[in-house]
Amino acid sequence: xxxxxxxxxxxxxxxxxxxxxxxxxARRPSDYKSKHDPKTKTQTECPFCAGHEHECAPExxxxxxxxxxxxxxxxxxxxxxxxxxxxxxPLDTEFGAGPVTxxxxxxxxxxxxxxxxxxxxxxxxxxxxxDVLLTYKKRIDQLRAIDSVKYxxxxxxxxxxxxxxxxxxxxxxxxxxxIPPTASARIDSTKEYFAQTGKCGVCQVRKDDLLIDQxxxxxxxxxxxxxxxxxxxxxxxxxxSHFHDLDNDKAVDxxxxxxxxxxxxxxxLNEPPYNLMIHSAPLRIDSTQLPFTHWxxxxxxxxxxxxxxxxATGCYINPVLPEDAAKVLREVIIP
Amino acid sequence: xxxxxxxxxxxxxxxxxxxxxxxxxARRPSDYKSKHDPKTKTQTECPFCAGHEHECAPExxxxxxxxxxxxxxxxxxxxxxxxxxxxxxPLDTEFGAGPVTxxxxxxxxxxxxxxxxxxxxxxxxxxxxxDVLLTYKKRIDQLRAIDSVKYxxxxxxxxxxxxxxxxxxxxxxxxxxxIPPTASARIDSTKEYFAQTGKCGVCQVRKDDLLIDQxxxxxxxxxxxxxxxxxxxxxxxxxxSHFHDLDNDKAVDxxxxxxxxxxxxxxxLNEPPYNLMIHSAPLRIDSTQLPFTHWxxxxxxxxxxxxxxxxATGCYINPVLPEDAAKVLREVIIP
Ligand SMILES: Nc1ncnc2c1ncn2[C@@H]1O[C@H](COP(=O)(O)OP(=O)(O)O[C@H]2O[C@H](CO)[C@@H](O)[C@H](O)[C@H]2O)[C@@H](O)[C@H]1O
Ligand SMILES: Nc1ncnc2c1ncn2[C@@H]1O[C@H](COP(=O)(O)OP(=O)(O)O[C@H]2O[C@H](CO)[C@@H](O)[C@H](O)[C@H]2O)[C@@H](O)[C@H]1O
Numbered sequence: 001x002x003x004x005x006x007x008x009x010x011x012x013x014x015x016x017x018x019x020x021x022x023x024x025x026a027r028r029p030s031d032y033k034s035k036h037d038p039k040t041k042t043q044t045e046c047p048f049c050a051g052h053e054h055e056c057a058p059e060x061x062x063x064x065x066x067x068x069x070x071x072x073x074x075x076x077x078x079x080x081x082x083x084x085x086x087x088x089x090p091l092d093t094e095f096g097a098g099p100v101t102x103x104x105x106x107x108x109x110x111x112x113x114x115x116x117x118x119x120x121x122x123x124x125x126x127x128x129x130x131d132v133l134l135t136y137k138k139r140i141d142q143l144r145a146i147d148s149v150k151y152x153x154x155x156x157x158x159x160x161x162x163x164x165x166x167x168x169x170x171x172x173x174x175x176x177x178x179i180p181p182t183a184s185a186r187i188d189s190t191k192e193y194f195a196q197t198g199k200c201g202v203c204q205v206r207k208d209d210l211l212i213d214q215x216x217x218x219x220x221x222x223x224x225x226x227x228x229x230x231x232x233x234x235x236x237x238x239x240x241s242h243f244h245d246l247d248n249d250k251a252v253d254x255x256x257x258x259x260x261x262x263x264x265x266x267x268x269l270n271e272p273p274y275n276l277m278i279h280s281a282p283l284r285i286d287s288t289q290l291p292f293t294h295w296x297x298x299x300x301x302x303x304x305x306x307x308x309x310x311x312a313t314g315c316y317i318n319p320v321l322p323e324d325a326a327k328v329l330r331e332v333i334i335p
Numbered sequence: 336x337x338x339x340x341x342x343x344x345x346x347x348x349x350x351x352x353x354x355x356x357x358x359x360x361a362r363r364p365s366d367y368k369s370k371h372d373p374k375t376k377t378q379t380e381c382p383f384c385a386g387h388e389h390e391c392a393p394e395x396x397x398x399x400x401x402x403x404x405x406x407x408x409x410x411x412x413x414x415x416x417x418x419x420x421x422x423x424x425p426l427d428t429e430f431g432a433g434p435v436t437x438x439x440x441x442x443x444x445x446x447x448x449x450x451x452x453x454x455x456x457x458x459x460x461x462x463x464x465x466d467v468l469l470t471y472k473k474r475i476d477q478l479r480a481i482d483s484v485k486y487x488x489x490x491x492x493x494x495x496x497x498x499x500x501x502x503x504x505x506x507x508x509x510x511x512x513x514i515p516p517t518a519s520a521r522i523d524s525t526k527e528y529f530a531q532t533g534k535c536g537v538c539q540v541r542k543d544d545l546l547i548d549q550x551x552x553x554x555x556x557x558x559x560x561x562x563x564x565x566x567x568x569x570x571x572x573x574x575x576s577h578f579h580d581l582d583n584d585k586a587v588d589x590x591x592x593x594x595x596x597x598x599x600x601x602x603x604l605n606e607p608p609y610n611l612m613i614h615s616a617p618l619r620i621d622s623t624q625l626p627f628t629h630w631x632x633x634x635x636x637x638x639x640x641x642x643x644x645x646x647a648t649g650c651y652i653n654p655v656l657p658e659d660a661a662k663v664l665r666e667v668i669i670p
Binding site for chain 1: 352356497523528537560561612635646657
């Protein structure tokens with residue numbers, strides 16, 4: 001199969017669904033012995049470790065900026081990028097009805113959270129976590145300066161059952177030339193809710209029996225209609241559309257709540273594989289859209305395997321009621 | 336946690352997404368030793384085997400109808416149903432904006448494809464596969480007579496990585512009081528395409544380089560914007576909105592193509608776990624919607640684990656181009 005072809009983004013006329021085709025991705029390595037045991041590590045050093053920088057795709061920046069061998073965080077290009085920064089961005093006119101193919105333009109970066117192989121997010125202190133969050137922000141600020149970038153997705157895969165192919169703690173940042181379906185659906189839905197109630201749907205996330213914890217500026221909750229068992233959202237208490245508006249003080253506060261939340265989840269659910277995702281508003285919204293867009297972090301422990309019902313319908317079956325999950329997590333005591 | 340509570344269907348105000356909460360589901364057994372090896376079977380007999388009928392939830396019907404111990408197919412209630420037939424169906428007025436909870440009314444059945452534990456779908460002959468397909472049709476005909484049933488989803492999970500908790504070959508049929516998101520998205524999308532081109536988007540699925548095989552009445556293809564590597568659709572060649580319009584002759588023809596398609600996929604991809612799903616139009620569409628609704632079968636081998644990008648955006652990354660997958664499958668020779 002041709003693995004050297006450029007990525008393409010295709011839409012089919014049946015589901016109105018965009019799919020990124022990236023033949024180069026088929027070549028990426030996996031350092032997990034088994035795709036299925038999140039704890040299996042076949043090595044204690046890897047290309048993401050300090051001292052192995054030359055085994056990685058080019059660096060974009062590091063933190064602290066002036067550091068040499070003593071870096072804390074690195075942002076690098078993905079060696080097997082799903083999208084290519086070399087292609088021409090698609091024109092708005094290319095997005096018609098029917099089957100469509102546009103060039104797979106975009107950016108696909110990796111954030112190495114720590115120089116040391118065995119360190120996980122939960123091992124970092126709140127200020128160190130704040131540095132990771134502020135690194136995301138800095139890279140988003142660079143990407144949103146590019147006109148054809150419509151949306152930036154930050155996400156983390158932890159453990160093989162959460163999709164990770166590298167075990168060294170890292171996150172990924174993808175800059176897209178389209179607004180992805182989930183972000184459009186969210187804005188449509190919160191807009192409708194705002195039109196009917198004058199309120200932001202995320203501000204309204206019920207706080208009483210769904211609350212896990214709170215800090216000065218954030219709350220952690222199990223959402224009212226959680227798609228997955230023990231799904232968690234961390235939401236800024238003050239209405240705010242974009243993650244990249246995070247300031248240094250709030251980043252440290254968020255680092256503390258994130259550490260607590262992950263620690264509780266890991267203790268209660270026995271170190272599950274998980275995905276962490278930042279949901280922010282599309283980059284170029286206008287001021288009328290600010291009142292009903294509100295960023296938040298979604299954390300999904302991977303506890304079950306979805307089946308044909310979910311794939312077919314887009315409707316999920318969750319055996320755990322959110323208020324039960326919230327109560328359990330609220331009561332976890334960190335030793 | 337309370338596992339005796341009735342199921343609920345909740346919608347959140349943020350994603351406009353329905354989730355079925357079913358505490359009873361947490362209790363269902365799994366006869367897979369490891370969730371991750373599709374071939375591990377811990378037993379050679381189970382409640383779905385002939386002679387174990389008393390270990391199952393009540394039977395709805397069997398095929399042949401008059402058979403006793405020599406049945407070929409049984410339709411039974413799911414012992415751990417995600418939805419309950421005992422609840423009051425939700426009223427249309429209950430589906431407002433904002434967070435919503437409606438009773439988890441619906442039907443959740445299991446179709447046991449064969450009385451023998453080790454038999455898989457690919458072991459059945461085309462007429463035997465036709466009997467399975469006609470059993471789905473018969474049950475759908477019963478369910479669609481119920482006014483509050485809006486959509487019926489037929490699906491099969493094969494192998495633990497495809498979500499299956501029982502290894503004995505079976506399918507599931509769920510009757511829903513709502514039209515699920517994928518079905519609505521499909522009808523919106525094909526309606527728009529029809530408005531612009533006067534054509535049905537499914538009839539137009541490109542046949543040349545995407546074709547795998549064809550029979551008198553069906554084609555098998557890799558869809559133009561396949562979400563998953565080696566995803567396959569089996570589509571009736573003549574425009575037809577509902578699976579339940581399948582007649583006996585076409586069922587045997589479809590049985591043949593289904594057997595060939597599954598055999599090729601299993602040979603090429605080394606017996607992968609897979610999901611098989613029937614996508615049909617909502618039950619109560621009007622005649623104006625017939626021209627742009629077209630049923631088909633979707634088969635998804637489970638080869639990769641999705642990660643945070645897909646969960647977050649609803650946008651998928653597929654490393655295998657559909658024309659490459661189609662070529663490989665087209666050329667598989669069944670010994
Ligand atoms: N030396 C090097 N230098 C730079 N980059 C390197 C590198 N070696 C490897 N990489 C990159 O590092 C990334 C590691 O990412 P993850 O472990 O989070 O999962 P991956 O992206 O492989 O796939 C998971 O996440 C994606 C997105 O959600 C899903 O499509 C997929 O199915 C799932 O397995 C890979 O994207 C890889 O290309
Ligand atoms: N004695 C008995 N009599 C009658 N019924 C019995 C029974 N013993 C077990 N069952 C039922 O048989 C079914 C077997 O179904 P599958 O193996 O296809 O997967 P399951 O529904 O468990 O979950 C997979 O599919 C669902 C739907 O896609 C996903 O929600 C889930 O995450 C995934 O693991 C179960 O639903 C179970 O409740």
